[in-house]
Amino acid sequence: MPNPNPYWWEGISPYEEQPAQLPTECDVVVVGAGLTGCSAALTLARAGVDVVVADAEDPGFGASTRNGGMIGGGYRLSFEEMAERYGSEIAHRLLHESHVDSLEFAAKRICKEKIDCDYNVHGRFRGQWNSAEYDASARSLDELRKLVPVNIDMVPKEKQRREIGTDFYSGGMMLHDHGGLHPGKYQNGMLKAAVHAGARVFANTLVTSVERSGLEFAVMTRRGTIRAGSVIMATNGYTRRRFSSLKRRVIPVWSFVVATEVLEPDLVDEIMPGRRMCVETRHRHCYFRLSPNSKRLIFGGRAAMSKIRQPAATRTLHNLMSEIFPQLANKKITHSWAGQTGFTFSMMPHIGEVDGVWHALGYSGSGNAMAPYLGHKAALLMMGNKKGQTAFTQTTLETRPWYRGRSWFLPFAHNLFRLTDMKEDITRGR
């Protein structure tokens, strides 16, 4: 059986800087010690705010140390779709912040805080599922270039093998500014920076409720109550049902990842000649990359959208990987893990405040740049700093009458996506 813990956990040391005593009061409590929470805490602590971060598990236990380690910008919604919902000015700002500002911010924070996380601008290859999709992507890229300064090119199928050793895709899109990093080291670096700036971070401290009393909040935790002036919820896909209003707005969608055994150097060169981060456009949404030491393939995807057992997830991902790279069919899987992403109904992240409690979440599968960025923005907004302005306060965080926080519909959605992929295969002649 493969190790059920993320491959990334092997490269990091456990958190040992926890203060002995939970304080009874502070300026701000941040709920959740992932990338959002730690980044918010870092910004607050640097500004002299007395901040306490409480996580139900170890810091980084959520998606932040379980992810694929790809860092880039952009969301699936087109400019037209965003403009229809939010107006063209906000759509323009959303595009700029998601493609440019968030990535620049995360790269600067890595550099400034000296976070040693194997960050490298490898470029991201987005494999196009069929030739119709390739043409549509080329057209949308022409439009995007008019709106935002992006460094993206199309890679026709005949040139694809320079980037990735397979003919599986009908060409691709190369996002040159996107990078890769070691998520465990990235999260730990962000955590350390927050702690060294003065934030007090508590593991195994489940927050059970947040109640307003006058001008302050009573934050109830498993270890005691903290009186705080403000609260930030940074719980994304791990938001608990007891926070029902948020829970009804952030859908936890599972994503599964495996790591192969160490591969022969020739095989590594054959399958990943360009050393790119790779994703694809089909709904299966496979994503893969080499480990930072270039010895293993890390392969993720939607084996399902809800929780399934590890052997089934491992088998599905191994099959998907072997379809793309038949040379890997006999290779062993050494690690197989899963994590919860936080999707919104709008498919866009959101930052906001309800009755004095702030939240930054809903990264919809792409948070390595956006989570630290919006954590930072939430901290600035809370302090009344104009630099906190962001178009992500304008996105919507709606719910649906049929969603009470239990994701009963995800298995149906998964099957629907699979059918859509199959239909595309037939109608578009793959």
Ligand SMILES: Cc1cc2nc3c(=O)[nH]c(=O)nc-3n(C[C@H](O)[C@H](O)[C@H](O)COP(=O)(O)OP(=O)(O)OC[C@H]3O[C@@H](n4cnc5c(N)ncnc54)[C@H](O)[C@@H]3O)c2cc1C
């Ligand atoms: C398998 C997988 C692959 C991914 N791949 C990529 C990728 O390659 N690139 C990319 O950009 N993004 C990727 N993502 C998304 C990215 O990891 C997330 O968007 C990002 O990590 C979110 O960070 P966060 O701090 O908001 O949430 P999390 O890291 O999920 O942290 C939330 C924390 O809140 C805590 N918590 C919840 N409720 C409470 C409570 N009541 N009290 C106390 N603590 C609480 C949890 O314990 C958890 O630690 C992936 C996600 C997954 C799961």
